[in-house]
Amino acid sequence: xxxxxxxxxxxxxxxxxxxxxxxxxxxxxxxxxxxxxxxxxxxxxxxxxxxxxxxxxxxxxxxxxxxxxxxxxxxxxxxxxxxxxxxxxxxxxxxxxxxxxxxxxxxxxxxxxx
Amino acid sequence: xxxxxxxxxxxxxxxxxxxxxxxxxxxxxxxxxxxxxxxxxxxxxxxxxxxxxxxxxxxxxxxxxxxxxxxxxxxxxxxxxxxxxxxxxxxxxxxxxxxxxxxxxxxxxxxxx
Numbered sequence: 001x002x003x004x005x006x007x008x009x010x011x012x013x014x015x016x017x018x019x020x021x022x023x024x025x026x027x028x029x030x031x032x033x034x035x036x037x038x039x040x041x042x043x044x045x046x047x048x049x050x051x052x053x054x055x056x057x058x059x060x061x062x063x064x065x066x067x068x069x070x071x072x073x074x075x076x077x078x079x080x081x082x083x084x085x086x087x088x089x090x091x092x093x094x095x096x097x098x099x100x101x102x103x104x105x106x107x108x109x110x111x112x113x114x
Numbered sequence: 115x116x117x118x119x120x121x122x123x124x125x126x127x128x129x130x131x132x133x134x135x136x137x138x139x140x141x142x143x144x145x146x147x148x149x150x151x152x153x154x155x156x157x158x159x160x161x162x163x164x165x166x167x168x169x170x171x172x173x174x175x176x177x178x179x180x181x182x183x184x185x186x187x188x189x190x191x192x193x194x195x196x197x198x199x200x201x202x203x204x205x206x207x208x209x210x211x212x213x214x215x216x217x218x219x220x221x222x223x224x225x226x227x
Contacts, residue, residue, distance in 0.1 A: 009154060032213050043204055043218035044157075051213035090156065094212050101147065101172070102206075102216055106156035112218075 002027040004093050007085035014113045019063075019078040021108045023091035026072065033074040034092040034102070035065055044090060050074060061085070086112045116141045120205050120219035126227050127192070127199065135190045135206035135222045143217070144210055146188035150174060150223075151202040156179075163188055192224065200226050 007022040025031055032051050038045040048059025055067040061084075065076045074091060091105040127133045139146065145164045146166045150156040159172030162163045163182040177196025182188055188207075202223050206216040 006156075034215055036218075041202075041221065041223065043120075043220045044206075044216075045218070046215045049213075049215055078225040100212055101158075101159060101162055102208075104149075106154060 002093050002095050002100075004091050004103055004105035006075055006089075006091050008108055009106065010109050011109065012111040012113055013081045016080050019076070019081045019110065020087065021076040021089050021091075021110065023027075023065075023074045023076065023105060024072050025074060025091070025093045027093055027095055029095050032094045033065075033067060034094070035059065035063070035074075035076050036090045036092060036104075037061075038088045038090065038107075041055065047070050047076070047089075078085050081112050083112050083114065084112055118205055118207055118217055118219035120203075120222050122222060123220065125222055125224045127224060129226055130194045132191055132193050133224065134186055135192070135203055135205075135224070137188045137190065137219060139188075139205075139207045139217075139219075140186060141207055141209075141217060144183070144185070145208045146182070147206040147208075147216065147225055148172075148178075148180065148188070148190045149204045149206065151204060157204065160190065165189035 003026045005024045034049045035047040047055045050067045058064045063078045088109045090107045093104045121136045147162040148160040161180045163169035179191045205219045208216040
């Protein structure tokens with residue numbers, strides 16, 4: 001079984017401040033982990049993913065995430081928020097076993113305060 | 115350009131009617147998925163298909179049906195048995211292998227009137 005918990009359904013940060021979106025996962029086997037972004041009334045776009053190797057993963061738009069096995073976490077960060085970062089963010093997990101389906105968290109809506 | 119096309123973007127349904135949402139991909143992906151999105155609930159898997167002529171129920175399959183007659187197409191029918199069909203529906207596809215991400219269409223917003 002696998003699951004994802006995103007802490008905080010809404011996060012607000014000031015423009016230029018650090019963005020931190022939290023994701024914890026549960027998986028019975030080593031996971032593949034993903035962060036997606038969704039703008040209003042659109043589909044999801046991949047920000048970054050962790051498969052194997054380096055635990056610090058860099059993605060698009062200046063975002064990065066660190067896989068911490070001991071904490072079962074994959075938190076998303078960006079050093080300096082921009083107004084265009086306002087969107088909903090989803091963490092997802094897929095087991096490293098066969099061709100498993102993706103399981104998504106409930107999402108975090110990020111608001112940027114000017 | 116390769117991608118996933120969902121149509122229509124907006125769909126209105128009267129109570130008691132069946133409607134079909136279209137999803138077409140030209141990425142040559144084997145696996146396709148349908149998700150339902152409601153505010154505060156994230157994405158919930160309705161059905162998925164890993165190969166032509168085969169599909170499996172996801173977490174919320176009741177009131178929905180699918181077919182996978184062609185690799186490129188994975189239509190979703192919302193039947194009258196689905197009691198609360200108003201939602202945003204997302205189709206996705208992915209190539210083989212768990213390390214690969216899913217690619218999403220732009221979604222269809224279904225409203226019951």
